[in-house]
Amino acid sequence: MKKRTHNKNISCPICSNTTIKVKKLDSPYIIDRLALHFNTQVDKNLNIVDYELLKCTECSFEFSYPQIAGSGAFYNWITSQTGYYPKIRWEFSKVLDLLANEKKGVKLLDVGCGDGQFFDQIVKKKNTKIDFYGLDPTIGSIEMCIDKGYKVYCMDIKEFKINNKNTLFDAVTLYHVLEHIANPKEFIEELLSLLNPNGSIYISTPYSPMDFELDWFDVLNHPPHHFGRWNLKSYKKLAEVLGLKIEVFMPLPGKLLVSAIQSFMFSIYGNLGKGEKKTIIKSIIKTPFKFLTHLWKQSQRDKIMGKRAANVILAKFTK
Ligand SMILES: [Zn+2]
Incomplete structure (x- = not known):
């Protein structure tokens, strides 16, 4: 390029x-x-x-x-497109594991809570230490949360702050929200003002570029859907400019060969393309050098904690 x-x-x-x-x-x-x-x-x-x-x-x-x-x-x-919202996210259980270490009860706010998928996980884990609240501007999603008995607000951060003066949280979570936001720094500053002095903000986003984007344009990881494409360097810089401590977490990455096959197949067939074994083998035989390029480029992917970067990152920010 x-x-x-x-x-x-x-x-x-x-x-x-x-x-x-x-x-x-x-x-x-x-x-x-x-x-x-x-x-x-x-x-x-x-x-x-x-x-x-x-x-x-x-x-x-x-x-x-x-x-x-x-x-x-x-x-x-x-x-409204099928498969838009995933039901389970790796970071839901990771955050719950991290919060399980807390000795006291935790007051939590999930910003962009959608239909309450994270809350479903809290309830499933029977973690009674977490007193959770949700915020989402979409009325349809909020109504689904209310039906489940969750404490939620249909408003944005600014409105919430006006209506809930002096309400502070131990944890604020933000799952796949930050990449949709035009001014991430100002947005995090707003969230910080909702945090207890010892509180943390947990943010997850895609890790860009994702491994299947190697030679294929992922329209969902570009505007008008995603405004920001985050990586470790940009997260560290965000922490630095806001004077925050940062810790990052990642799931295990896909195997190198699997990532290479996937990005290779995406480059030929796109996301609706052929994933059958026979087609994969035929395609590799047809263009072996192209496949080797994918294998090599995948091996050069960013390393996080000594491993190839996965496609999602969770950052914990603390004051
Ligand atoms: Zn910059």
Whole structure:
């Protein structure tokens, strides 16, 4: 990919350093890729604008410009696609394990709680030490939480703070929310003001680029869906500029060979492509060097705690 020098005026939203342009993402291209991804037609009224993907020269954070988030129509459309919300996330149980070490009870706020999947896990684990609350701007999701008997609010952080003055939490969780947000630094600062002095914020996002993005454009990890593409360097920089301590956690990565086969197959067939053994072997025989390139590039993936990076990262921030 050719990298061009970008207009120096647009600085990194995390560390304010200079940026370069990674790629141009025109609206027709995004619409075309969305149609391919879900194998369906894309509504004409989703108000998708032209974007650029920029990268910080200091912390390597990748972000979208302009900072125009996906419209309500866009989210209504995309959330109605099959398989949009995963039911179980690795980080749910990881956070519960980390909180299990706490000696006292924990007051927790899940920001962007959706239909309460994390709360379902808390209830399942019968962890009575956690007094949990949820926040989500989507009324449909909040109604589902209320039906389950969860304590939730249909509002954003600013509204919540106005309505709940002096309410502080020991833990604030944010699962796959930060990558949708245009101003991550300001957003985390808002969350910090909701935290007890000894409290922690737990944030999970995709680890970008994900291993299957090697030679395939993942439209869901780009605007208007995802605004920020996070990696270890950008998380560490975020902690540094906010004066926070950071600890990171990751699940075990997929096996090198499996990642290589997946990214190789995605590069030929896309996400709806053929995963059958016969097709894989045929494709490798047809283009062996291409496959070896994938294998080699996968071996060069970022290393986190001595292992190849997985596709998701959990960061714990403490004051
Ligand atoms: Zn930066």
